[in-house]
Amino acid sequence: MELDFIKNLVKTNEKTKIVLLVMDGLGGLPVESGGPTELEAANTPNLDKLAKEGICGLHVPIGPGITPGSGPSHQALFGYDPIRYQVGRGVLSALGIDFDLGFEDVAARGNFCTINDQGLVSDRRAGRISTDKNKELLKLLRQIKLEGAELFLETVKEYRLLMVLRGKHLSGQVTTTDPQETGVPPLPPKATAPEAQRTAGLVSEFIDQARDILADHHPANMVLLRGFSMRPKWPTMEEVFGVRAAAIAAYPMYRGVAKLVGMKTIAAGDALSEEFEILEKNWDDFDYFFVHVKKTDSYGEDGDFDHKAALIEEVDGMIPRLLDLNPDVVIVTGDHSTPSLIKYHGWQPVPALLWSKYCRSDEVTRFGERACMRGGLGPRFPATHLMPIALANAFRLEKFGA
């Protein structure tokens, strides 16, 4: 469904409240054939009760077989088709470090790299220099002045950096300078649209000056830039869905994606209890709450089945606090799978439960991958369906047609 279609059906002035609780990378796999997944191994009496009273299923974040990045998979949970609404790599880098990107800025993801005497790239990651070295070198590069544009340079991590140009009439239609291989020179930045000529010129000027400044700093004697992009102007969740939405997340990347859809973002610490305190304190001021739990994903990426299961149990322990707030609709799910078996994001569908008085419960009595396959939401439903279904269960949509 198009956002415009839903927008026309949204009721305003409703008082109902929706909570989306996301355990990052929730979906898992058994370590041994026939064994439990992380979620199935966890003892989750509260989530099981929600599953029993609610409706369950497994969602497909992007499309069949597609392994999602966290950005697009969250977009889908928020109701924004991640294939239609795409974000450039530069913008994602900015979001990931809480850089306050304006609508006229152009952002690019950068790498420190090594070039040899012939000017050919010999290491695209400059020997993976330390974050401290990165910071030291960026101090030098910040001397660079560009005609008619402000330059921002930020350390991301190790050899990774963010470059932002701020000024009038800039454009993200500039080609990468990263050849993606060694033994060849960096590529010259080129405008792919007439309005990007000036931006390409600024980038070229930056690179020339950077090469001079870094000349004696082997192995980090050059930078490569890619993913030139501008902050997309998407309709906000308030405009489309009529909800005042808040994001409670410890990691900047997730607050960043939430900002793209117009959520108010509230930084939290890593502790679950802190996130739920923030939820309680802000309960009266918003209609829709996105609460993000990061570490389920991190443990999955570490291949740490037991800690992932233990954290799921910890989240389970928070559910009574959530229900004490008397929400109208609760969704508990992940943004994607991160099975500890594969130590990486996975394409496997993600367990999801939706709880409300009017959801029409199915026969699922516990929250787990296999149980959810028999649920009323279906074993492979598009993640973008969750938002309109949540709005319906909160009585926030008008009837379509007479």
Add this chain to the structure above:
Amino acid sequence: MELDFIKNLVKTNEKTKIVLLVMDGLGGLPVESGGPTELEAANTPNLDKLAKEGICGLHVPIGPGITPGSGPSHQALFGYDPIRYQVGRGVLSALGIDFDLGFEDVAARGNFCTINDQGLVSDRRAGRISTDKNKELLKLLRQIKLEGAELFLETVKEYRLLMVLRGKHLSGQVTTTDPQETGVPPLPPKATAPEAQRTAGLVSEFIDQARDILADHHPANMVLLRGFSMRPKWPTMEEVFGVRAAAIAAYPMYRGVAKLVGMKTIAAGDALSEEFEILEKNWDDFDYFFVHVKKTDSYGEDGDFDHKAALIEEVDGMIPRLLDLNPDVVIVTGDHSTPSLIKYHGWQPVPALLWSKYCRSDEVTRFGERACMRGGLGPRFPATHLMPIALANAFRLEKFGA
């Protein structure tokens, strides 16, 4: 799938017969958590037998979370995507009272309303005047003569009326005169396309004369008009699906939607036995029968769980008569949910069964919401899929590709 795609596969000259039996608002909810829905509470041995021999599921009429009006949800059951094929409010009003709308007519839904001395709307529904009063006032308004167009005015119910303009070169591209709030004047009708200038002028002329005629008839001293629209020219079911289709329905609205897709319509009384008699009498003359049962929805809207369940049992009692006709394909479903718990149309998926010798039966052994979730049609399949699946089971579609 596009209708054109299916059209190219349709076989002509087949003799097989399809019956679509719709219990309006069939889908329900448990009144108590864990309890049965209306359909689950009903004792339905014949429907259960069809479910056991057939294939079951729950359909989504419009889209995830969307609460359907009866018009679009029936379109979907007939195989016409209700988002792509939309009908204006005026046309729906005409259909709802069996007004024989031509392809050149412009229809509008009207309200009697109250305006105060300053000409501001003080009550958009004129104190909800009686149907009799409505009829009396329309007699007066029928005096109005318009240059070059015929005027039809029909009572719908209470304060609601239908206005139709008939003439050459009319257009539905005219804006509403209903401000949708009080304390402001009615809006002037405006053309939103050049070809609608004349129509907007005629509407304006009608309104001016109506104001004069109604001046002394407080509270019904003015009319508001909205939903200007023309009968859409959709391909008929015979053109697309190759079936001679008949609609058997007691309520005009449903016959009206059936007419939009080219069905022959046969009015029936409220009694189920009468509808099934008509079905029997007309059995030889059509390939596709849409039989509509209205009162399941009415009981749902009344919050009358028990009567809704009892009527479902009554429909169940008719199934042997239906099977005696030896149909090739039988579909039993609703157009949407109307849970007596919420006394209104709901967005919840709708139980559906399709019975034929070739459907490939699933493991569902009774007809109910939770049982259907485990069915072979899936727990959330698009309602528009039913028509092509029915055609296939009636051997009315060619193979696609060599």
